[in-house]
């Protein structure tokens with residue numbers, strides 16, 4: 001059966017979806033933050049942390065960031081705010097005000113060695129080591145895309161319990177049994193998320209498991225930008241996401 005891709009909706013129209021008590025799950029890069037040349041180069045609008053803090057109250061605490069980034073990086077970008085977060089594609093979890101929990105993950109030593117060897121030959125490649133994942137970024141060397149993908153696939157091939165994700169100018173090797181969908185499902189069993197309608201906003205392939213999870217719970221998926229998606233709704237870019245979030249406060 002052919003399913004038409006969702007067309008772009010205005011933030012005002014999307015805010016109508018929040019009529020019932022909702023639990024809001026937000027991806028970070030490409031959704032809250034405009035993409036930048038390197039992971040460290042991201043600059044958030046100065047008003048964003050304050051707005052997320054107010055939204056956390058507006059949703060009675062049922063707001064979480066669900067990201068491929070480690071929780072420590074999310075905290076650093078959003079300081080002094082410490083929201084409920086799932087980091088590194090679900091390998092890290094932290095309820096607001098609670099301790100950081102790191103899930104058991106497979107060793108990625110062989111993958112790390114292969115990524116480091118590539119980066120040693122081209123300083124434009126950026127290796128990001130995380131708990132339960134390793135990212136090889138080629139945004140500054142786009143002609144290296146195939147080399148990065150082939151090298152990471154080969155290094156991960158014989159490793160049990162890992163999978164390779166091809167995201168936006170990045171190849172990530174991560175724990176196969178952990179993803180954003182699983183993190184959202186786990187949060188939805190906990191207070192204050194339980195009993196609410198989950199809404200997830202995300203932009204990348206790694207967010208598709210999150211869209212599947214919210215749909216399975218009769219919730220709503222909103223895809224940021226173009227690209228094939230399971231989400232039922234689409235919004236143009238992070239600026240439009242910020243406008244939607246501002247409207248939810250009013």
Ligand SMILES: O=P(O)(O)OC[C@H]1O[C@H](O[C@H]2O[C@H](CO)[C@@H](O)[C@H](O)[C@H]2O)[C@H](O)[C@@H](O)[C@@H]1O
Nearest residue numbers: 028029035036037038039067068139168169170
């Ligand atoms: O799940 P997300 O919050 O969207 O995180 C996905 C990855 O985002 C980061 O990489 C991406 O953003 C960088 C900064 O804009 C960009 O330079 C890179 O090309 C993108 O792939 C982050 O560095 C990764 O760890 C996340 O997994």
